Amino acid sequence: MVFKCQEDSFLTEFRSRVVSCEPEGTGYQIIFEDTVLFPEGGGQPTDHGWVDDLPVKSVIRKGPTAIHFVEGTSAPFQPGQEVRQRVDWERRFDHMQQHSGQHLITAIFDREFGVNTKSWWLGTEDSYVDLDTKDVTREQLDKVERICNQLIVDCTAVSVAVYQPDDPALKSDVTRATRGLPEDVSGPLRVVTIDGIESNMCCGTHVRNLAQLQTVKFLNVEKGKAKCLVHFLVGGRVLRKLT
Known part of the structure; x- marks a missing residue:
């Protein structure tokens, strides 16, 4: 899969729906239908950014899927929910x-x-x-x-x-x-x-x-x-x- 961030490197915001939101360590790992946040790969580190107002400090790729990690004690999103993704543009x-x-x-x-x-x-x-x-x-x-x-x-x-x-x-x-x-x-x-x-x-x-x-x-x-x-x-x- 070619992600939205790879289609347009200058795109800084994007709306996408949640596919899954599962507990992982001290937070949750979230998969979206698509993402504007670049997952680590090709020698390039992960993007940082936000999903709605929650900071994203790590995105990894697993096959055709990008997995986003956010901190928290309760599930922030539900499958099917539409959210706004934003990129830390300076980084x-x-x-x-x-x-x-x-x-x-x-x-x-x-x-x-x-x-x-x-x-x-x-x-x-x-x-x-x-x-x-x-x-x-x-x-x-x-x-x-x-x-x-x-x-x-x-x-x-x-x-x-x-x-x-x-x-x-x-x-x-x-x-x-x-x-x-x-x-x-x-x-x-x-x-x-x-x-x-x-x-x-x-x-x-x-x-x-x-x-x-x-x-x-x-x-x-x-x-x-x-x-x-x-x-x-x-x-x-x-x-x-x-x-």
């Missing part, structure tokens, strides 16, 4: 900037130097890409950062398309292979495209244009036996670092 947009920035950084390292990204991490302070190489030089960092920021200045478009798994266009339109989808993923697949740069399967929320990233800045490199972690900031995190 969401920050994650969109970091995630789209990661796609861009990964694509440019691959295009310019043939260096693959093995994984990535979106942290609360900074993020990193785990590069499949023993060394990254200062010259390489400077070149990738310069290209990324020029593509931002150029207002490069970012788009999302949805395919059925058996669509022959899926293979031809994806220029960089996914690291592997979870086994419980079925149904439509999303492909995120940075115009003229790359296309990649991804479940996360993304910007519509690289201009919305504002800027990309590399911080430092951690070198391991056969990998390098390149730490970076995108957008608002760069501005906050300077103040």
Whole structure:
């Protein structure tokens, strides 16, 4: 299932009906017909937000279902009840900037130097890409950062398309292979495209244009036996670092 938050990353409110509301730990887990709150996945942390006036601090995906956790001692909603979902936009947009920035950084390292990204991490302070190489030089960092920021200045478009798994266009339109989808993923697949740069399967929320990233800045490199972690900031995190 493609959730409402994946259809439109900029949608901040949505009304949906409750499918189930069951006790879980110190609160309740709630399933809706659809959701504007992004469930953790693809390296991107969960959205925070509200269902009516109740705070939601965790959303996870289980197969085609998003499970929302709220605190409380009594069931807040009944099946069939319509509620209003709201997104913590500051958190969401920050994650969109970091995630789209990661796609861009990964694509440019691959295009310019043939260096693959093995994984990535979106942290609360900074993020990193785990590069499949023993060394990254200062010259390489400077070149990738310069290209990324020029593509931002150029207002490069970012788009999302949805395919059925058996669509022959899926293979031809994806220029960089996914690291592997979870086994419980079925149904439509999303492909995120940075115009003229790359296309990649991804479940996360993304910007519509690289201009919305504002800027990309590399911080430092951690070198391991056969990998390098390149730490970076995108957008608002760069501005906050300077103040």
